[in-house]
Amino acid sequence: xxxxxxxxxxxxxxxxxxxxxxxxxxxPIFFWSSPMASKRSSLKPLAxxxxxxxxxCCIYCDKPMWLHDPEWFSQQYRLAPEHLDRYQCTGExxxxxxxxxxxxxxxxxxxxxxxxxMRHAGGRNPGPLEYRETVQQRVKxxxxxxxxx
Numbered sequence: 202x203x204x205x206x207x208x209x210x211x212x213x214x215x216x217x218x219x220x221x222x223x224x225x226x227x228x229p230i231f232f233w234s235s236p237m238a239s240k241r242s243s244l245k246p247l248a249x250x251x252x253x254x255x256x257x258c259c260i261y262c263d264k265p266m267w268l269h270d271p272e273w274f275s276q277q278y279r280l281a282p283e284h285l286d287r288y289q290c291t292g293e294x295x296x297x298x299x300x301x302x303x304x305x306x307x308x309x310x311x312x313x314x315x316x317x318x319m320r321h322a323g324g325r326n327p328g329p330l331e332y333r334e335t336v337q338q339r340v341k342x343x344x345x346x347x348x349x350x
Contacts, residue, residue: 243304248292251311257290260310260329261320261336262345266290279349287315287346295329297321315346 249268257265267274271285280288293312296302299321310329312320320332327335339345 244292244309247304247306247309248290248311250306251292251309252290255311259290259313259316260293261312261316261333262340263337264288264313264340264346264348266311266313287313289314291317293317293320297326300326313346 251260252266252268257268259266265274265278266288267285268290271282271289274280274288275282275285278288290311291314292304292309293316294302294304295308295310298304302308316336320327336345
């Protein structure tokens with residue numbers, strides 16, 4: 202599967218930005234005007250754009266994320282406040298920063314803090330397609346980030 206093919210709809214019906222590595226310019230889907238919280242200030246506007254283009258859903262697991270209103274998110278999805286950080290939107294480098302990935306619109310997507318951290322846990326750096334496939338399999342089996350029904 203090519204990265205360009207991931208520009209098509211996912212199982213949740215949302216479009217994603219994994220097409221950026223193929224050189225295909227993504228089209229904005231929805232626009233929400235919330236600033237992105239990030240440790241790297243240069244990622245804030247890029248992550249916010251990615252969040253909007255991905256309709257507020259994680260690039261890897263297709264589940265919703267929050268930007269600036271964790272209290273609303275907690276109530277909406279019946280999540281305990283101590284678990285909310287996992288669902289926070291973060292700017293994710295498709296090509297990791299640690300191996301030279303740039304903080305550019307073509308390289309930054311939006312992902313849950315949990316999904317982002319797990320991709321790079323233990324020094325691993327699986328490619329975005331490989332990681333998305335792994336996460337999608339785990340979502341289907343119920344062994345990934347869970348939302349109450």
